[in-house]
Amino acid sequence: MIDKTKQIIVYGADWCPDCHRSRGLLTDLNISFVYIDIDKNQAAKKKMLDLTGGRNVIPTIILPDGKILQEPSNQELEAALGVNLKQTAQDKEYIYDVIMIGGGPASLTAAIYTTRERIETLILEKGVVGGMAALTDVIDNYPGFEEGVTGLDLADHLQKQAERFGSKIDYNEVTSITIEAGNIKRLKTTNGDLLAKAVLIATGSDYKKVNIPGESEYFARGVHYCATCDGAFYRDKKIAVIGGGNSAVQEALFLTRFASHIDLLVRSSIKASDVLQEKIDELVSEGKITVHLQTKTLAIEGENNEVKRVLIEDGSSNKSKLEVDGVFVFVGLEPNSKFLVDSIIELDDIGFVKTNDNLETAMSGVFAAGDIRSGATMQIASAIGEGATAALKIRHYLEG
Amino acid sequence: MLKSVTIFTTNTCAYCRMVKKYLSIKGVLYDEVNLDENPHRRSEAQQLSGALTVPITVVTKIDDTKEVIVGYNLARLAPAIA
Numbered sequence: 160m161i162d163k164t165k166q167i168i169v170y171g172a173d174w175c176p177d178c179h180r181s182r183g184l185l186t187d188l189n190i191s192f193v194y195i196d197i198d199k200n201q202a203a204k205k206k207m208l209d210l211t212g213g214r215n216v217i218p219t220i221i222l223p224d225g226k227i228l229q230e231p232s233n234q235e236l237e238a239a240l241g242v243n244l245k246q247t248a249q250d251k252e253y254i255y256d257v258i259m260i261g262g263g264p265a266s267l268t269a270a271i272y273t274t275r276e277r278i279e280t281l282i283l284e285k286g287v288v289g290g291m292a293a294l295t296d297v298i299d300n301y302p303g304f305e306e307g308v309t310g311l312d313l314a315d316h317l318q319k320q321a322e323r324f325g326s327k328i329d330y331n332e333v334t335s336i337t338i339e340a341g342n343i344k345r346l347k348t349t350n351g352d353l354l355a356k357a358v359l360i361a362t363g364s365d366y367k368k369v370n371i372p373g374e375s376e377y378f379a380r381g382v383h384y385c386a387t388c389d390g391a392f393y394r395d396k397k398i399a400v401i402g403g404g405n406s407a408v409q410e411a412l413f414l415t416r417f418a419s420h421i422d423l424l425v426r427s428s429i430k431a432s433d434v435l436q437e438k439i440d441e442l443v444s445e446g447k448i449t450v451h452l453q454t455k456t457l458a459i460e461g462e463n464n465e466v467k468r469v470l471i472e473d474g475s476s477n478k479s480k481l482e483v484d485g486v487f488v489f490v491g492l493e494p495n496s497k498f499l500v501d502s503i504i505e506l507d508d509i510g511f512v513k514t515n516d517n518l519e520t521a522m523s524g525v526f527a528a529g530d531i532r533s534g535a536t537m538q539i540a541s542a543i544g545e546g547a548t549a550a551l552k553i554r555h556y557l558e559g
Numbered sequence: 560m561l562k563s564v565t566i567f568t569t570n571t572c573a574y575c576r577m578v579k580k581y582l583s584i585k586g587v588l589y590d591e592v593n594l595d596e597n598p599h600r601r602s603e604a605q606q607l608s609g610a611l612t613v614p615i616t617v618v619t620k621i622d623d624t625k626e627v628i629v630g631y632n633l634a635r636l637a638p639a640i641a
Binding site for chain 1 (some may be wrong): 560561569571572573574575576577581584585586587588595596598601605609610611612615621629630631633641
């Protein structure tokens, strides 16, 4: 077995596919290495040629014991290292202290606490680390940032802090949780099974669809659910934003940096915070945003794969059409709990996970925190608080 | 085998950051086209993907065949760069 504390050196070049392959294998095996591009470092190239007796072949891999491999196949490299990917895969049967499902603020915070307590922690994320918070442009109400903080920055800091204490993050999706002998939880994932003594469910929620004609047809071609991702395509264009809650208003405000005009389509009345409401009022008076209250959006229409207009109905049942180039939908949240439907973990009527006062679900040793928890307030500060609480409850459970 | 990888991104897109991070972990070098800084290339991104979204990852193989991956989609990205 290779001594992972000593460095492996890989000499290669950007254009060399076998160099990419060897580096990819080392990464998959979780073996660290130093990569040197010989096109960019002539001194290193000379050293490589000295070491290899003038053989100008890449990748050239120098192992910690001085052994030199040139253009090795994956099998040759694995044999020289004394490891193989199959063996690594079998290591997945290892039982983690805690596996956290979802990589948003709740689990990243919980992981900071558990790893500082030397509780081995694996976080599984199927999408974006930082969760929905990372998709938010600016978070104005998270304490400690007097000027607000971008979702990406907050997510980055949380991730780095969790990783500093030893949290591991894997990118795959959990499809079910079952409990086995000895209270061990088996998580089926898109990348095989994983075992843990305790589990934290922190899968959060996603934006709902509005379920109207044209919505699916024009998805990503005029209908969007992520302003920070797709807003840039609507520079100097007209947009409709559907929704009237905090998210819809905040996203509409963000989109004003691109769009020439925004129609905010609100089914009843705006339910955003006073601060957001004031900002909207300013933009309404500037003519940048038009708010349509008591307005149902009935359909999204287009031609030649492009959105052209939305069909709306006002409170007096009068129908009309608004010419727009794109539609952004923010009509509420739905829980990411489909993978729990067949488990013994109880969900509420909407699909959020029920917990007791200890944030523990109906399955012993499985906890829930953040937006996925029934009764959650859908605030980042709350999710972070719940993450900390859940970590302490998990520690207590593991101490048994 | 890969010839080149190009990612179309924006400054505020979290999924773009995930794609870049994934490619870095895998040791894959890529060119980035930031559409906030290069707005004139938005139509190119749209033509390649048929979508008004980022990230768009264009994987060009050594035989010049191209695979275009819309969004942070590991199910397609992982085999494309393998």
